[in-house]
Amino acid sequence: MSHNENLELLRAHRSIRKFTDRPIEEELFQEILLAGQCAATSSFLQGATIIRVRNTEKRDKLANFAGKQPYVASAAEFLVFCGDLKRAGRYCEKYGKPFSGDYTEHFIIATVDAALMAQNLVVAAESVGLGICYIGGIRNNPRLVSDLLELPRGVYPVFGLCLGYPDQDPEPKPRLPLPVILKEDVYGDDGDEEAIAAYDEEIKAYYRSRTGGGHGTPWSEQVATLLSEKARPHMREFLAEQGFTMK
Amino acid sequence: MSHNENLELLRAHRSIRKFTDRPIEEELFQEILLAGQCAATSSFLQGATIIRVRNTEKRDKLANFAGKQPYVASAAEFLVFCGDLKRAGRYCEKYGKPFSGDYTEHFIIATVDAALMAQNLVVAAESVGLGICYIGGIRNNPRLVSDLLELPRGVYPVFGLCLGYPDQDPEPKPRLPLPVILKEDVYGDDGDEEAIAAYDEEIKAYYRSRTGGGHGTPWSEQVATLLSEKARPHMREFLAEQGFTMK
Structure with missing residues (x-):
């Protein structure tokens, strides 16, 4: 193989x-x-x-x-x-x-x-x-x-x-540039902003190239929206009911 | 391929x-x-x-x-x-x-x-x-x-x-019999006890066959011990400190 x-x-x-x-x-x-x-x-x-x-x-x-x-x-x-x-x-x-x-x-x-x-x-x-x-x-x-x-x-x-x-x-959806998600020895995010700006352009182009167009929203805006919304606020209580009290 | x-x-x-x-x-x-x-x-x-x-x-x-x-x-x-x-x-x-x-x-x-x-x-x-x-x-x-x-x-x-x-x-470690972890349409655990008893014997034999022997503890006893112990009780507070308040 x-x-x-x-x-x-x-x-x-x-x-x-x-x-x-x-x-x-x-x-x-x-x-x-x-x-x-x-x-x-x-x-x-x-x-x-x-x-x-x-x-x-x-x-x-x-x-x-x-x-x-x-x-x-x-x-x-x-x-x-x-x-x-x-x-x-x-x-x-x-x-x-x-x-x-x-x-x-x-x-x-x-x-x-x-x-x-x-x-x-x-x-x-x-x-x-x-x-x-x-x-x-x-x-x-x-x-x-x-x-x-x-x-x-x-x-x-x-x-x-x-x-x-x-x-x-x-088509596979492009992923963040590897240096953005892979760090050496310490977290650090030097250079990420520029890399993500370039990636945002790549994602916009990806959406434009798809049949039927697409929303064309860059990655950074999609995830900002995602993290500004109430995310399934019932989960905590539901999990506790199921025995996952997470003490 | x-x-x-x-x-x-x-x-x-x-x-x-x-x-x-x-x-x-x-x-x-x-x-x-x-x-x-x-x-x-x-x-x-x-x-x-x-x-x-x-x-x-x-x-x-x-x-x-x-x-x-x-x-x-x-x-x-x-x-x-x-x-x-x-x-x-x-x-x-x-x-x-x-x-x-x-x-x-x-x-x-x-x-x-x-x-x-x-x-x-x-x-x-x-x-x-x-x-x-x-x-x-x-x-x-x-x-x-x-x-x-x-x-x-x-x-x-x-x-x-x-x-x-x-x-x-x-050697790869044997996994639970498939019917124990795969259910159809509803959870149900009929037959699991017998299947796990047989699996426990398989796991004991697996440990016996390894170089140097091994502890020979059946799966069910291993996991019972695991779930009876305090499991990293610091995680909740640590996660909250890192911003994962899990509301």
Whole structure:
């Protein structure tokens, strides 16, 4: 296997939001899941659970909960990645130990475990020609999502993932220049402002070149808007209800 | 490129804790970083920053902060993945918007962004013959780590990552049976107890088969112990100090 082919595959990533009707063969799908599962896991906790949503009514509801994202319903597969402390936590009782899985650290472990597994699964899927799209929008209505999928205390939905054969071929979106995100020995941000100004022009050009135009908003303005808005202010209370009190 | 080779690569993952002296060629290292950077990012925030630690004194200190993990100092490269809201946040002022990046949701976005980028980078590294080991231990002393790397408010160290050419060849550690972590339409845990009991035997056999034996503790007991202990109880306060108040 050529090294370059692997790196090229990773660099070719782009979100797919339009899928063909072709289903994913079950055997292949299982192989992708098994590959995803081999990602590293913090302290061997294996604190992630995947809900594969096949029921079409549930799919429609999730597409609605997540906001205007019809591909949640139409993609060949839709997975909800959950942080899960329940599976491990119930063994505390068996071994006569008190359960104390409600620290902020536990929330980080479960969230990171879910993300590492998901990204490994994404690479597996893309390596066999599938397209994917992460759906953070399930955190718009995490209570409704949790009730629909019967997520118990100790489990929370981190994000969703659409998978299917692509019916579109968008260009990868340029990323920030490497020196902006890679620092040596100390954080420091000398030179970032100029690099980001140039990147903003690149992003504007990227939007202009897409079919149908696009909003043309530079990166810096997009993220300024994002960080000035109330971001899913229900999350804290929802997580506490699910047992993630983050003490 | 054979589909199977990609999936096999992902399934062959194991943590490497002993590296040869061979450095990673700079050009290859840059390619790995660029590939890692192409992972998906929530709302295009690109909320992750990598600190590449080359200074040997800093490496030694980090190895010490992280607990008995000498490979933090000896690996060819050591990266600290940070959740970063500062880079984007400073554009709020430029565009005359109030900064409100202190919701729990922002913490999730930054943490997930760091994890997705890290895992993409890990796959890139492993595909060219490198070995890796995630270092959650940098959260043992996040204040000392942050001071050492001069992480400003709005930035926090999620985990470290050792990279280098492997000087050991351990077996991949078996993962939970797929039906335990993959559910259909609803959470449900019917059958999990039996499946985990069988898995516990598999894990005990895995430890017995390793050179030098090993502790032989079943998975369920390991995680019960983990979730009964105080888990880095300083994280909440540390994160608040760094600006992640998680309201």
